[in-house]
Amino acid sequence: MATQIAEQIRVGSIDELKTGGCRVVTGGGHAIAVFHHDGRVYAVDNRCPHMGFPLDRGSVKDGILTCHWHNARFDLASGGTFNPFADDVRSFPVTVVDGEVWVDPQPAQRDETQHWSGRLRDGMEHNIRLVTAKSVLGLHAAGADYRVPLRIGADFGATYTAAGWGAAMTILTATANILPHLDADDRAVALYQGLLHVARECAGRPPRFVVEPLPTGETRPEVFKQWFRDFIDVRAEDAAERCLRTAVELGLPPGHIADMIFAASTDHIYLDAGHTLDFANKAFELLDHIGWEHASQTLTSLVHGMARARRSHELSAWRHPIDLASLVWQAREELPALLEQGRQATGWNGEDALAREMLGESPSDILDAIKAAIKAGATAEQLGSAVAYAAFLRMAHFHISNEFGDWDTVHNTLTAANALHRALQRAPSPELLRGVLDVAMSIYLDRFLNMPAQRIPETGGEPADGTQLLAEIRERMDVRQQVEEVSHLVSRYLTGSCEPDALVAALGRAMLNEDAGFHSFQIVDAGFSQYRQRRGTESGRHVLIGMARYLAAHAPTSRAVGQTYQIALRLHRGEEIFRE
Ligand code: FES
Known part of the structure; x- marks a missing residue:
């Protein structure tokens, strides 16, 4: 009878295991449940990967181990789960020598980042928040940078809803933005919440199909900018998306791409109560985190919302009792001359x-104050800062x-x-400056x-x-x-x-x-x-x-x-x- 096999744990005799059906041993930092079933021996981690219920208290039938807390089922041989809300349970190699059962407590090595990245995708596809939370923690423990889960969430959110960029992608970006200001212990929970919102928003929705870029020889940024603005103006969603994808995939500089999107976001007054510009700005912030190589899929996800956005000049509040829309249109007309005068001032x-x-x-007085500031040399960034501060004062x-x-x-x-304000810091332009007038009227x-x-x-x-x-x-x-x-x-x-x-x-x-x-x-x-x-x-x-x-x-x-x-x-x- 063997008494010792290097680095393995003795479970007992095969006859004892056969009689009891299951025995739990510990070693290598694990409690391991060893089962005798249908003439074979199997060993799995005794903690159910779902919420830790002891699996030796589960039942085995037809090679399937069922946990008795929430009924997750596992293939006893591999540990693979039939219920994605749980997870695969780790299995361990077993040997029988001279009638004695031995288990090797070292599970097969795996790439933790790859494993938890896959689980995060599973969690998002099935909208299972516990799996998402575990995956974020697993990636963190594996030493993965915050951008690993962020990229997975961003690609998922930009693809798996035909409605394109929405509240959830904005939340995901916000979580990435605030990470450096949080206590270290709070960073994983922030990411988890951002990813959770994306999974929830995509759940049950049709995916977004990729529009191929144009087979065009056109490469002039100003032409793409004009096309894009015109298509958004007439709500030609497909045309605008193809135009934008082409511009990005041609390799036009990020500053040009930002300029065309921000211009189209401010061609009409206060599109979708500011959400259009907010989402556009957030998409660029997300790319700051995950890299410009994701620009094509990320930025084109904005188009659906941009093309369908409500234009505030159609709203009663912007027309009566004071015709704010007309005041803004008029002030917009004056901007080029004011900017010219402002260039002389410092x-x-x-x-x-x-x-x-x-x-x-008085809305007229407010617009006059803004015009006076521009004439006096206020920069686009300063005007954005002023409008942001005013909104916080409200x-x-x-x-x-x-x-x-x-x-x-x-x-x-x-x-x-x-x-x-953030968009003006990124890509100031006379077109984007029109947004200051719009937001001031909303204030x-x-x-x-x-x-x-x-x-x-x-x-x-x-x-x-x-x-x-x-x-x-x-x-x-x-x-x-x-x-x-x-x-x-x-x-x-x-x-x-x-x-x-x-x-x-x-x-x-x-x-x-x-x-x-x-x-x-x-x-x-x-x-x-x-x-x-x-x-x-x-x-x-x-x-x-x-x-x-x-x-x-x-x-x-x-x-x-x-x-x-x-x-x-x-x-x-x-x-x-x-x-x-
Ligand atoms: S703890 Fe096992 S299924 Fe929930």
């Missing part, structure tokens, strides 16, 4: 003052006596303003939500206990409608010489703790971006107050998304989920 520095003028009561002054749904009205303008239209205007806390500058304040903010987020309390705590933190990065990370975590949707991700992304450019200033404090007020108004939720992630995390750490 040193304009009135962003904050202009932002406050944008909160005024949020900071939003009065909670308004209807709850109106948070989203203010929010919508805010994200459009932030997108415009004007939201003025009733600041009646009365909520006062922004003006807490004093005595040093504060940052750790204590962050704990209080966390507690307030567990209680409904602590908007003003959170506003004061954030203000106190920022005026109390506390470290702003910790506050930013804490607000990011507050969002991730909830079942956060499109708007929450958008505002956190916008808030982080705008604060980064205003760090340590009064306007920066107003940005974070506005953002925190929105989060506090929308917390707490049922927090189901986070619960799934916590299960995946505990499984990943080898903790027990099932307890009797």
Whole structure:
């Protein structure tokens, strides 16, 4: 009788195993269930890969092992699952020597990044959030860069819905943008949530088929720009998509491609209430993360929404009682001359003052203030910054006596303003500058939500206990409608010489703790971006107050998304989920 085989675990005699049917042994960091079934011996990890139920308590029939918690079934020989919501369970080699059963506790080596990338695709295809969460954690543990899961999610989202770019791809991009500002422990959960939204949005939808590029000899960027704008203008979706794909695949520079998309996004007034420009800007931000080689499929996913976008000049609010659309068209006409005059001027520095003028009561005065700034040499970036700050001030002054749904009205303008600012930083152009006029009018239209205007806390500058304040903010987020309390705590933190990065990370975590949707991700992304450019200033404090007020108004939720992630995390750490 063999007493020892190098690096293998003795299970017992074959007769004992036959009698008992199953025996559990431990070794190599695993609990291994060894089964005798139908004249053969099999060994698999005893933890069900779904949620850790002991598989030795399952049943075996016809070579199939069934877990008795959620009934996942596995091929006993390979460990492969018949139920994608679980996962393949690891199997181990078994030998029988002189009537003794031995198991090798070292499972076959596998490429962890490849394995978890495949599982992530499975999770997204079947819209199974536990698999998605486990895959993100598995990739992280394998040392994969955040761009590995991000690319998988981006390619999936740009392909598996005929509706093209939507809220979920925007969320996915927002998660990538905010990662550097989060605590290290929160990065995987952020990615998981972004991927989850993409899988959910694509579930049950027809895929998007690739339109081949034109077999054209045309290579002039200005021709593609004109074609693209004309096709979007007449809502010729297929033609616009083929034009854009051709331009990208011809290798036109990213700046030219951005210019043509941003111009088409602003040819009509405030397309789709700012979503068109927001989505376009986000698509370029996503490419900053995953690489320009994904541009063709990513950017063409925008076309469906661009061609079908609602044009705000068709909306009653933009025509009555004041014809805002006509005021904007007229101001647009004046832009070339104003820009020419502005080229002679230098040193304009009135962003904050202009932002406050944008909160005024007269649309004509607002447009005049913008025109005056352009004439005085304001850069496109400065104008974008002013409009973004004005939109955050609307949020900071939003009065909670308004209807709850109106948070989203203010929010919508805010994200459009932030997108415009970022787009102007990327590819400033006279065409894109028209967006400043549009967003300024949306800020004007939201003025009733600041009646009365909520006062922004003006807490004093005595040093504060940052750790204590962050704990209080966390507690307030567990209680409904602590908007003003959170506003004061954030203000106190920022005026109390506390470290702003910790506050930013804490607000990011507050969002991730909830079942956060499109708007929450958008505002956190916008808030982080705008604060980064205003760090340590009064306007920066107003940005974070506005953002925190929105989060506090929308917390707490049922927090189901986070619960799934916590299960995946505990499984990943080898903790027990099932307890009797
Ligand atoms: S099916 Fe095994 S734990 Fe859920």
